[in-house]
Amino acid sequence: MSVNKEVKRVTTHTLQEMKLRGEKIAMLTAYDYSMAIILDDAGLDVLLVGDSASNVMAGHETTLPITLDQMIYHAQSVVRGASRAFVVVDLPFGSYQGNSKEALNSAIRIMKESGAHGVKLEGGVEITESVSRIITAGIPVMGHLGLTPQSIYKFGTYTVRAKEEAEAEKLRSDAMALQQAGCFGIVLEKIPALLAREVTENLHIPTIGIGAGTHCDGQVLVVNDMIGLTKGFKPRFLRQYLDLYEGIKGAAQSYISDVKARDFPSEKEQY
Template identity: 75%
Template sequence: MSTAKKEYKRITVKSLIEMKQEGEKISMLTAYDYSMAKIVDAAGVDVILVGDSASNTMAGHETTLPITLDQMIYHASSVIRAVQRALVVVDLPFGSYQSDPKEALRSAIRIMKESGAHAVKLEGGLEIKDSVKRILNAGIPVMGHLGLTPQSIYKFGTYTVRAREEEEAEKLIEDALM
Protein backbone atom coordinates (compact mmCIF):
# COMPACT_ATOMS: atom_id res chain seq x y z
CA MET A 1 0.00 0.00 0.00
CA SER A 2 1.30 3.42 -0.98
CA THR A 3 1.61 6.11 1.68
CA ALA A 4 1.45 8.97 -0.83
CA LYS A 5 -2.03 10.18 -1.63
CA LYS A 6 -2.72 10.35 -5.36
CA GLU A 7 -3.86 13.76 -6.57
CA TYR A 8 -7.06 13.93 -8.56
CA LYS A 9 -8.05 16.91 -10.68
CA ARG A 10 -11.72 16.07 -10.14
CA ILE A 11 -13.05 13.52 -7.69
CA THR A 12 -15.45 11.08 -9.35
CA VAL A 13 -17.14 7.88 -8.32
CA LYS A 14 -14.34 6.05 -10.16
CA SER A 15 -11.63 7.91 -8.25
CA LEU A 16 -13.41 7.20 -4.93
CA ILE A 17 -13.38 3.49 -5.79
CA GLU A 18 -9.65 3.72 -6.60
CA MET A 19 -9.00 5.54 -3.33
CA LYS A 20 -10.85 2.85 -1.39
CA GLN A 21 -8.95 0.07 -3.18
CA GLU A 22 -5.64 1.81 -2.43
CA GLY A 23 -6.56 2.21 1.23
CA GLU A 24 -6.49 6.00 0.97
CA LYS A 25 -8.51 8.04 3.42
CA ILE A 26 -11.52 9.78 1.89
CA SER A 27 -12.61 13.06 3.42
CA MET A 28 -16.17 14.37 3.43
CA LEU A 29 -17.71 17.53 4.83
CA THR A 30 -21.07 19.23 4.54
CA ALA A 31 -21.69 22.59 2.87
CA TYR A 32 -24.93 24.37 2.09
CA ASP A 33 -23.81 27.49 0.22
CA TYR A 34 -21.29 28.90 -2.24
CA SER A 35 -18.92 30.47 0.31
CA MET A 36 -18.55 27.41 2.53
CA ALA A 37 -18.28 25.08 -0.47
CA LYS A 38 -15.49 27.26 -1.91
CA ILE A 39 -13.53 26.98 1.36
CA VAL A 40 -14.14 23.24 1.77
CA ASP A 41 -13.21 22.49 -1.85
CA ALA A 42 -10.04 24.63 -1.67
CA ALA A 43 -9.03 22.69 1.46
CA GLY A 44 -8.92 19.51 -0.65
CA VAL A 45 -11.92 17.74 0.82
CA ASP A 46 -12.84 14.82 -1.46
CA VAL A 47 -16.63 14.75 -1.07
CA ILE A 48 -19.02 17.56 -0.19
CA LEU A 49 -22.45 16.61 1.08
CA VAL A 50 -25.30 19.03 0.60
CA GLY A 51 -27.27 17.69 3.52
CA ASP A 52 -30.91 17.96 4.40
CA SER A 53 -29.53 19.22 7.70
CA ALA A 54 -29.73 22.61 5.96
CA SER A 55 -33.26 22.47 7.36
CA ASN A 56 -31.79 22.75 10.88
CA THR A 57 -28.64 24.75 10.32
CA MET A 58 -29.73 27.22 7.65
CA ALA A 59 -33.49 27.53 8.20
CA GLY A 60 -33.72 26.92 11.95
CA HIS A 61 -36.13 24.00 11.87
CA GLU A 62 -36.13 21.49 14.70
CA THR A 63 -35.68 18.54 12.30
CA THR A 64 -34.54 17.79 8.77
CA LEU A 65 -38.09 16.90 7.72
CA PRO A 66 -39.40 20.30 6.51
CA ILE A 67 -36.79 20.93 3.78
CA THR A 68 -38.20 20.55 0.29
CA LEU A 69 -36.77 19.20 -2.93
CA ASP A 70 -36.76 22.74 -4.37
CA GLN A 71 -34.78 23.99 -1.37
CA MET A 72 -32.27 21.14 -1.67
CA ILE A 73 -31.81 22.00 -5.34
CA TYR A 74 -31.22 25.65 -4.41
CA HIS A 75 -28.53 24.75 -1.85
CA ALA A 76 -26.95 22.15 -4.16
CA SER A 77 -26.79 24.62 -7.06
CA SER A 78 -24.95 27.12 -4.85
CA VAL A 79 -22.46 24.47 -3.79
CA ILE A 80 -21.91 23.18 -7.33
CA ARG A 81 -21.04 26.67 -8.59
CA ALA A 82 -18.24 26.87 -6.00
CA VAL A 83 -16.67 23.44 -6.46
CA GLN A 84 -13.80 22.62 -8.78
CA ARG A 85 -12.50 19.33 -7.35
CA ALA A 86 -14.83 17.63 -4.85
CA LEU A 87 -17.58 15.19 -5.69
CA VAL A 88 -20.90 16.72 -4.62
CA VAL A 89 -23.54 14.43 -3.11
CA VAL A 90 -27.02 15.77 -2.39
CA ASP A 91 -29.53 14.40 0.11
CA LEU A 92 -32.91 13.44 -1.23
CA PRO A 93 -35.18 15.10 1.33
CA PHE A 94 -37.84 13.38 3.38
CA GLY A 95 -40.91 12.57 1.32
CA SER A 96 -39.14 12.70 -2.03
CA TYR A 97 -38.27 9.01 -2.31
CA GLN A 98 -40.04 6.93 0.34
CA SER A 99 -43.43 6.53 -1.36
CA ASP A 100 -42.36 4.62 -4.46
CA PRO A 101 -39.34 3.99 -6.70
CA LYS A 102 -40.74 6.12 -9.54
CA GLU A 103 -41.03 9.12 -7.23
CA ALA A 104 -37.48 8.46 -6.01
CA LEU A 105 -36.20 8.45 -9.59
CA ARG A 106 -38.07 11.65 -10.45
CA SER A 107 -36.58 13.36 -7.39
CA ALA A 108 -33.06 12.15 -8.16
CA ILE A 109 -33.33 13.28 -11.78
CA ARG A 110 -34.50 16.74 -10.70
CA ILE A 111 -31.55 17.11 -8.33
CA MET A 112 -29.05 15.99 -10.96
CA LYS A 113 -30.51 18.10 -13.79
CA GLU A 114 -31.36 21.25 -11.88
CA SER A 115 -28.34 21.48 -9.58
CA GLY A 116 -25.56 19.71 -11.46
CA ALA A 117 -24.90 17.37 -8.52
CA HIS A 118 -22.71 14.30 -8.97
CA ALA A 119 -24.67 11.83 -6.81
CA VAL A 120 -27.63 11.56 -4.45
CA LYS A 121 -27.91 10.19 -0.92
CA LEU A 122 -30.83 8.28 0.58
CA GLU A 123 -31.47 7.08 4.13
CA GLY A 124 -32.47 3.50 4.70
CA GLY A 125 -31.71 -0.07 3.76
CA LEU A 126 -33.89 -2.88 2.49
CA GLU A 127 -36.98 -0.67 2.53
CA ILE A 128 -35.51 1.59 -0.20
CA LYS A 129 -33.79 -1.14 -2.23
CA ASP A 130 -36.14 -0.81 -5.23
CA SER A 131 -35.71 2.97 -5.27
CA VAL A 132 -31.92 2.65 -5.19
CA LYS A 133 -31.99 0.12 -8.06
CA ARG A 134 -34.19 2.38 -10.17
CA ILE A 135 -31.94 5.42 -9.56
CA LEU A 136 -28.77 3.43 -10.29
CA ASN A 137 -30.31 1.99 -13.47
CA ALA A 138 -30.82 5.58 -14.65
CA GLY A 139 -27.06 6.15 -14.29
CA ILE A 140 -27.22 8.22 -11.13
CA PRO A 141 -24.69 7.35 -8.41
CA VAL A 142 -26.24 6.68 -4.99
CA MET A 143 -24.75 6.96 -1.53
CA GLY A 144 -26.50 5.06 1.23
CA HIS A 145 -27.00 6.30 4.76
CA LEU A 146 -27.51 3.82 7.61
CA GLY A 147 -27.40 4.05 11.37
CA LEU A 148 -28.25 7.49 12.71
CA THR A 149 -30.98 8.49 10.27
CA PRO A 150 -32.36 11.97 11.04
CA GLN A 151 -35.32 11.52 8.69
CA SER A 152 -36.55 8.82 11.10
CA ILE A 153 -36.58 11.14 14.12
CA TYR A 154 -40.23 10.52 14.90
CA LYS A 155 -39.88 6.77 14.45
CA PHE A 156 -37.08 6.55 17.03
CA GLY A 157 -37.91 9.65 19.09
CA THR A 158 -34.38 10.99 19.26
CA TYR A 159 -31.09 11.44 17.45
CA THR A 160 -29.17 8.62 19.06
CA VAL A 161 -26.76 5.88 18.14
CA ARG A 162 -28.65 3.01 16.53
CA ALA A 163 -28.07 -0.74 16.50
CA ARG A 164 -27.08 -1.24 20.12
CA GLU A 165 -29.48 -4.17 20.40
CA GLU A 166 -28.47 -7.35 18.57
CA GLU A 167 -31.59 -7.54 16.36
CA GLU A 168 -31.16 -3.97 15.16
CA ALA A 169 -27.41 -4.50 14.68
CA GLU A 170 -28.09 -7.54 12.50
CA LYS A 171 -30.54 -5.54 10.36
CA LEU A 172 -27.97 -2.75 10.00
CA ILE A 173 -25.37 -5.26 8.79
CA GLU A 174 -27.87 -6.83 6.35
CA ASP A 175 -28.78 -3.37 5.01
CA ALA A 176 -25.10 -2.46 4.60
CA LEU A 177 -24.35 -5.67 2.70
CA MET A 178 -27.42 -5.19 0.51
Protein backbone atom coordinates in the same frame (compact mmCIF):
# COMPACT_ATOMS: atom_id res chain seq x y z
CA MET B 1 3.28 32.49 -19.09
CA SER B 2 1.42 30.73 -16.28
CA VAL B 3 -0.42 27.56 -17.21
CA ASN B 4 -3.52 26.72 -15.20
CA LYS B 5 -3.10 23.17 -13.97
CA GLU B 6 -6.33 21.36 -14.74
CA VAL B 7 -8.12 20.29 -11.58
CA LYS B 8 -9.07 16.63 -11.65
CA ARG B 9 -12.60 16.02 -10.40
CA VAL B 10 -13.13 13.39 -7.72
CA THR B 11 -15.46 10.64 -9.00
CA THR B 12 -17.06 7.48 -7.60
CA HIS B 13 -14.12 5.63 -9.20
CA THR B 14 -11.66 7.85 -7.27
CA LEU B 15 -13.44 7.03 -3.99
CA GLN B 16 -13.40 3.31 -4.76
CA GLU B 17 -9.65 3.47 -5.46
CA MET B 18 -9.09 5.37 -2.20
CA LYS B 19 -10.75 2.54 -0.26
CA LEU B 20 -8.63 -0.06 -2.05
CA ARG B 21 -5.35 1.67 -1.21
CA GLY B 22 -6.43 2.56 2.35
CA GLU B 23 -6.53 6.33 1.84
CA LYS B 24 -9.19 7.94 4.05
CA ILE B 25 -11.97 9.99 2.41
CA ALA B 26 -12.58 13.47 3.85
CA MET B 27 -16.16 14.73 3.53
CA LEU B 28 -17.95 17.77 4.95
CA THR B 29 -21.37 19.29 4.40
CA ALA B 30 -21.75 22.51 2.40
CA TYR B 31 -24.86 24.56 1.71
CA ASP B 32 -23.72 27.72 -0.09
CA TYR B 33 -21.32 29.02 -2.75
CA SER B 34 -18.85 30.84 -0.46
CA MET B 35 -18.33 27.87 1.83
CA ALA B 36 -18.10 25.46 -1.13
CA ILE B 37 -15.25 27.50 -2.64
CA ILE B 38 -13.30 27.45 0.65
CA LEU B 39 -13.84 23.72 1.31
CA ASP B 40 -13.04 22.77 -2.28
CA ASP B 41 -9.86 24.87 -2.15
CA ALA B 42 -8.93 23.13 1.13
CA GLY B 43 -9.00 19.80 -0.70
CA LEU B 44 -12.15 18.04 0.55
CA ASP B 45 -12.85 14.86 -1.42
CA VAL B 46 -16.65 14.98 -1.06
CA LEU B 47 -19.07 17.81 -0.30
CA LEU B 48 -22.47 16.71 1.00
CA VAL B 49 -25.36 19.08 0.42
CA GLY B 50 -27.08 17.70 3.49
CA ASP B 51 -30.72 18.01 4.46
CA SER B 52 -29.10 19.20 7.71
CA ALA B 53 -29.53 22.57 5.94
CA SER B 54 -33.02 22.32 7.43
CA ASN B 55 -31.43 22.66 10.89
CA VAL B 56 -28.35 24.83 10.44
CA MET B 57 -29.49 27.10 7.59
CA ALA B 58 -33.24 27.34 8.19
CA GLY B 59 -33.53 26.83 11.96
CA HIS B 60 -35.88 23.85 11.92
CA GLU B 61 -35.80 21.34 14.76
CA THR B 62 -35.53 18.35 12.37
CA THR B 63 -34.52 17.64 8.76
CA LEU B 64 -38.12 16.84 7.80
CA PRO B 65 -39.42 20.28 6.66
CA ILE B 66 -36.84 20.99 3.92
CA THR B 67 -38.27 20.63 0.39
CA LEU B 68 -36.83 19.27 -2.84
CA ASP B 69 -36.83 22.80 -4.32
CA GLN B 70 -34.85 24.10 -1.34
CA MET B 71 -32.34 21.23 -1.60
CA ILE B 72 -31.88 22.01 -5.31
CA TYR B 73 -31.24 25.69 -4.47
CA HIS B 74 -28.51 24.74 -1.96
CA ALA B 75 -27.06 22.17 -4.37
CA GLN B 76 -26.86 24.70 -7.23
CA SER B 77 -24.95 27.09 -4.96
CA VAL B 78 -22.46 24.41 -3.86
CA VAL B 79 -21.87 23.03 -7.37
CA ARG B 80 -20.96 26.54 -8.60
CA GLY B 81 -18.25 26.72 -5.94
CA ALA B 82 -16.79 23.21 -6.19
CA SER B 83 -14.34 22.50 -9.01
CA ARG B 84 -12.67 19.37 -7.55
CA ALA B 85 -14.88 17.78 -4.87
CA PHE B 86 -17.55 15.19 -5.64
CA VAL B 87 -20.91 16.78 -4.73
CA VAL B 88 -23.61 14.54 -3.22
CA VAL B 89 -27.11 15.81 -2.46
CA ASP B 90 -29.57 14.43 0.09
CA LEU B 91 -32.97 13.47 -1.25
CA PRO B 92 -35.20 15.17 1.35
CA PHE B 93 -37.88 13.46 3.41
CA GLY B 94 -40.99 12.68 1.35
CA SER B 95 -39.25 12.79 -2.03
CA TYR B 96 -38.42 9.08 -2.34
CA GLN B 97 -39.94 6.94 0.45
CA GLY B 98 -42.34 4.23 -0.66
CA ASN B 99 -42.43 5.18 -4.34
CA SER B 100 -39.51 4.34 -6.61
CA LYS B 101 -40.94 6.37 -9.53
CA GLU B 102 -41.11 9.48 -7.34
CA ALA B 103 -37.59 8.72 -6.05
CA LEU B 104 -36.29 8.57 -9.63
CA ASN B 105 -38.04 11.84 -10.57
CA SER B 106 -36.60 13.58 -7.48
CA ALA B 107 -33.07 12.34 -8.26
CA ILE B 108 -33.38 13.40 -11.92
CA ARG B 109 -34.50 16.90 -10.88
CA ILE B 110 -31.51 17.26 -8.53
CA MET B 111 -29.04 16.13 -11.21
CA LYS B 112 -30.55 18.19 -14.05
CA GLU B 113 -31.20 21.39 -12.11
CA SER B 114 -28.12 21.50 -9.88
CA GLY B 115 -25.37 19.72 -11.82
CA ALA B 116 -24.49 17.63 -8.74
CA HIS B 117 -22.72 14.29 -9.09
CA GLY B 118 -24.84 11.95 -6.98
CA VAL B 119 -27.65 11.65 -4.44
CA LYS B 120 -27.94 10.18 -0.94
CA LEU B 121 -30.91 8.26 0.49
CA GLU B 122 -31.59 7.08 4.04
CA GLY B 123 -32.69 3.51 4.71
CA GLY B 124 -31.89 -0.12 3.96
CA VAL B 125 -33.72 -3.00 2.31
CA GLU B 126 -36.94 -0.97 2.12
CA ILE B 127 -35.44 1.55 -0.31
CA THR B 128 -33.42 -0.80 -2.55
CA GLU B 129 -36.04 -0.64 -5.32
CA SER B 130 -35.66 3.16 -5.41
CA VAL B 131 -31.85 2.87 -5.31
CA SER B 132 -31.80 0.41 -8.23
CA ARG B 133 -34.17 2.55 -10.28
CA ILE B 134 -32.10 5.71 -9.76
CA ILE B 135 -28.85 3.89 -10.60
CA THR B 136 -30.43 2.42 -13.76
CA ALA B 137 -30.89 6.04 -14.89
CA GLY B 138 -27.13 6.54 -14.51
CA ILE B 139 -27.26 8.49 -11.24
CA PRO B 140 -24.75 7.51 -8.51
CA VAL B 141 -26.39 6.76 -5.15
CA MET B 142 -24.92 6.87 -1.66
CA GLY B 143 -26.68 5.02 1.17
CA HIS B 144 -27.14 6.10 4.81
CA LEU B 145 -27.60 3.67 7.72
CA GLY B 146 -27.58 3.77 11.51
CA LEU B 147 -29.09 6.95 12.88
CA THR B 148 -31.22 8.18 10.00
CA PRO B 149 -32.42 11.68 10.99
CA GLN B 150 -35.42 11.60 8.63
CA SER B 151 -36.81 8.77 10.81
CA ILE B 152 -36.32 10.68 14.07
CA TYR B 153 -39.97 10.38 15.07
CA LYS B 154 -39.76 6.60 14.64
CA PHE B 155 -36.65 6.41 16.84
CA GLY B 156 -37.85 9.12 19.24
CA THR B 157 -34.23 9.92 20.14
CA TYR B 158 -30.87 10.83 18.59
CA THR B 159 -28.97 8.21 20.64
CA VAL B 160 -26.58 5.61 19.21
CA ARG B 161 -28.23 2.99 16.98
CA ALA B 162 -27.62 -0.75 16.54
CA LYS B 163 -26.31 -1.46 20.04
CA GLU B 164 -28.74 -4.39 20.29
CA GLU B 165 -27.90 -7.49 18.22
CA ALA B 166 -31.22 -7.51 16.28
CA GLU B 167 -30.71 -3.96 15.03
CA ALA B 168 -27.01 -4.63 14.35
CA GLU B 169 -27.95 -7.68 12.27
CA LYS B 170 -30.45 -5.62 10.27
CA LEU B 171 -27.77 -2.98 9.66
CA ARG B 172 -25.37 -5.65 8.35
CA SER B 173 -27.96 -7.02 5.91
CA ASP B 174 -29.09 -3.49 4.92
CA ALA B 175 -25.48 -2.57 4.08
CA MET B 176 -25.13 -5.67 1.89
CA ALA B 177 -28.48 -4.95 0.22
CA LEU B 178 -27.45 -1.36 -0.59
CA GLN B 179 -24.13 -2.55 -2.03
CA GLN B 180 -25.95 -5.15 -4.11
CA ALA B 181 -28.43 -2.53 -5.34
CA GLY B 182 -25.45 -0.55 -6.67
CA CYS B 183 -24.66 2.16 -4.08
CA PHE B 184 -21.15 3.61 -4.50
CA GLY B 185 -20.78 4.23 -0.76
CA ILE B 186 -22.66 4.27 2.55
CA VAL B 187 -22.75 6.78 5.41
CA LEU B 188 -22.79 5.08 8.83
CA GLU B 189 -24.13 7.41 11.52
CA LYS B 190 -23.84 6.96 15.29
CA ILE B 191 -23.29 3.22 15.53
CA PRO B 192 -20.77 1.27 17.67
CA ALA B 193 -17.21 1.46 16.28
CA LEU B 194 -16.81 -2.33 16.22
CA LEU B 195 -19.96 -2.78 14.14
CA ALA B 196 -18.81 -0.03 11.73
CA ARG B 197 -15.45 -1.80 11.41
CA GLU B 198 -17.12 -5.13 10.63
CA VAL B 199 -19.43 -3.57 8.01
CA THR B 200 -16.54 -1.64 6.43
CA GLU B 201 -14.39 -4.77 6.15
CA ASN B 202 -17.23 -6.80 4.62
CA LEU B 203 -18.13 -4.24 1.93
CA HIS B 204 -16.14 -3.52 -1.20
CA ILE B 205 -17.65 0.00 -1.40
CA PRO B 206 -16.44 2.82 0.88
CA THR B 207 -18.11 3.66 4.21
CA ILE B 208 -18.18 7.21 5.58
CA GLY B 209 -18.60 7.51 9.33
CA ILE B 210 -20.12 10.15 11.57
CA GLY B 211 -19.91 9.03 15.16
CA ALA B 212 -19.02 5.54 13.90
CA GLY B 213 -15.38 5.26 14.93
CA THR B 214 -12.05 5.25 13.17
CA HIS B 215 -12.38 2.17 10.96
CA CYS B 216 -14.72 3.64 8.32
CA ASP B 217 -13.14 4.46 4.96
CA GLY B 218 -13.84 8.16 5.51
CA GLN B 219 -15.40 10.69 7.86
CA VAL B 220 -18.07 13.38 7.56
CA LEU B 221 -19.13 16.22 9.84
CA VAL B 222 -21.59 19.09 9.52
CA VAL B 223 -19.31 22.00 8.59
CA ASN B 224 -21.20 24.50 10.79
CA ASP B 225 -20.53 22.29 13.82
CA MET B 226 -16.90 21.62 12.86
CA ILE B 227 -16.04 25.34 12.57
CA GLY B 228 -18.05 26.31 15.65
CA LEU B 229 -20.78 28.34 13.93
CA THR B 230 -23.38 26.47 15.96
CA LYS B 231 -23.43 27.09 19.70
CA GLY B 232 -24.14 24.49 22.37
CA PHE B 233 -24.16 21.41 20.08
CA LYS B 234 -21.27 19.24 21.28
CA PRO B 235 -21.90 15.51 20.79
CA ARG B 236 -19.04 13.13 21.60
CA PHE B 237 -18.21 12.50 17.92
CA LEU B 238 -17.75 16.20 17.08
CA ARG B 239 -14.25 17.69 17.01
CA GLN B 240 -14.56 21.47 16.78
CA TYR B 241 -11.65 23.01 14.86
CA LEU B 242 -12.65 26.68 15.19
CA ASP B 243 -14.92 28.83 17.34
CA LEU B 244 -16.47 31.03 14.68
CA TYR B 245 -19.50 31.81 16.82
CA GLU B 246 -17.41 33.81 19.30
CA GLY B 247 -15.13 35.12 16.53
CA ILE B 248 -17.99 36.54 14.44
CA LYS B 249 -19.84 37.81 17.52
CA GLY B 250 -16.66 39.61 18.65
CA ALA B 251 -16.18 41.17 15.20
CA ALA B 252 -19.82 42.32 15.13
CA GLN B 253 -19.44 43.86 18.62
CA SER B 254 -16.27 45.72 17.54
CA TYR B 255 -18.14 47.01 14.47
CA ILE B 256 -21.06 48.20 16.64
CA SER B 257 -18.78 50.09 19.02
CA ASP B 258 -16.85 51.68 16.12
CA VAL B 259 -20.11 52.85 14.49
CA LYS B 260 -21.50 54.20 17.80
CA ALA B 261 -18.21 55.96 18.58
CA ARG B 262 -18.16 57.56 15.09
CA ASP B 263 -14.84 55.76 14.53
CA PHE B 264 -16.12 53.96 11.41
CA PRO B 265 -15.87 54.98 8.65
CA SER B 266 -12.61 56.90 9.00
CA GLU B 267 -11.36 59.51 6.50
CA LYS B 268 -9.47 56.76 4.66
CA GLU B 269 -12.68 54.74 4.32
CA GLN B 270 -14.72 57.38 2.52
CA TYR B 271 -14.69 59.02 -0.91
